Amino acid sequence: MLTSSNSVARLISPGRLILTCDALGQDLPRDFIRIKIEFCGVCGTDRSFYLGHRDEGYPISLGHEHCGTIVAVGDGVTLCRVGDFVAIDPNFRCGDCHYCRSGAGHLCVNGAVNWYSNRGYARFVDIKDTYALTLPKYRAPHMGALVEPLSVAINATEIAKCAISDEGSLVLGAGGIGTLLIFTLLETQEGEIWIYDKEPHKMAALQALYPTRVRILEDTDDRVFSVVFEATGSSSGFALGCARLAKLGRLIVVSRYHADEPAIPERLPWKQPNVYFVHLNGNGESFPKAAALMEESWGQDHDYLLSFHSLSDIDKVFSEYGTLPANKKIITME
Structure with missing residues (x-):
């Protein structure tokens, strides 16, 4: 029996994040996976939504630097399996449009299509399997939350x-x-x-x-x-x-x-x-490169650049963001 409820942080207006309790279905679409999210980084884009600099309608869920463990898969999933620890590349690329064929999938004309139930500030996400990348066995699981932003950094150095x-x-x-x-x-x-x-x-x-x-x-x-x-x-x-x-x-x-x-x-x-x-992580090729670089080079000393905050405190994290000392903030779901 799959878990039937999900805690999701939603922005209901600028400056106000609340936790909602959503129902989780018992059946997944055949090409979807269910991920138990463990960590999700706080990005400047999330912050701009929180401050009201961007308005795409409310309520909205935030968080796109997430990682976690697959707990269920649809009947047609072949790319991953239950128990895999994965990071999410939240950028959809259709593969067929002019930009995708030109190697600029980050500009995909269909990029606004979202094949997922919610974003990363949540206990669970149901998401199309192509978004997920199975990660190496890291020294610590929170490293998975750095893969997506690291892929943006790698793309920035490579595109220039x-x-x-x-x-x-x-x-x-x-x-x-x-x-x-x-x-x-x-x-x-x-x-x-x-x-x-x-x-x-x-x-x-x-x-x-x-x-x-x-x-x-x-x-x-x-x-x-x-x-x-x-x-x-x-x-x-x-x-x-x-x-x-x-x-x-x-x-x-x-x-x-x-x-x-x-x-x-x-x-x-x-x-x-x-x-x-530089927009997003380019065509996505930097995503597996980021996963490998994390395994090779992110040591325990690097963790001093991070701070960890519980999902229940997420509104406080955003409201007090400027006073939190760490270079990078991460939300933990435990």
Whole structure:
């Protein structure tokens, strides 16, 4: 007998998340799986919904950096089985449209189709099997919640085809995505990373982890860089990235702006820069790469960059988000 009820966190209006009790059906569609969610990361996109910067109607469920164990499968499922520990790539790609055939599945014209019952801030999700990736046996299961955002970071480095420059590269923003960008660059390339964030403790945590390779950019330092990653989520971060970019440099924008759209700084065209806007995790090829990199390189010391919060406290996590010290917040369902 399958579990018959499900706790789901739903945003019913800006600034108000509540837990609802939903019924779970006893029968799954033949190509669906049921996952008992164990962890789900907090993303800046979730935060923008919470703040009312995006309105797609209420109530809505949030959370897309989730992992868990399959507890049931439909009759037609062949990609995975009960007991598999999986991460979810929440981006649907039809495989048939112009963008999918061109290798840009993240821009799929059918990408808004959602083959799942709810998002990741919940006890369970019923979801089409193609969304799931079976994970290696990790040191700790919460690592699965980092696979999706890490795949975005990996895609950002690959789409811009850039390596750490000789003078070091700059990452603006040391929140979840920024932290995973720094992790990706340091674990896959040689050289130094300069970082900047408005919250000094986030920069200090990364420098403590990589004391010989992470350098903190001071406000009084006017150096420029040929490679700049912008992951602050704000237009002021975009302006700072443009100011810190050298002539012919590469600016890789990972932020998804909503209510605070950036204007193009007046002098930026004079630098003849290459500007890349990175959307989601690309065509999805970075997803298994992220799963492998987590297994190879995310050690116990990296866990000090994380904080864990129960599902019952989710509204508090979002309302007090700015005062929580960790670089990356994760909701646990236990």
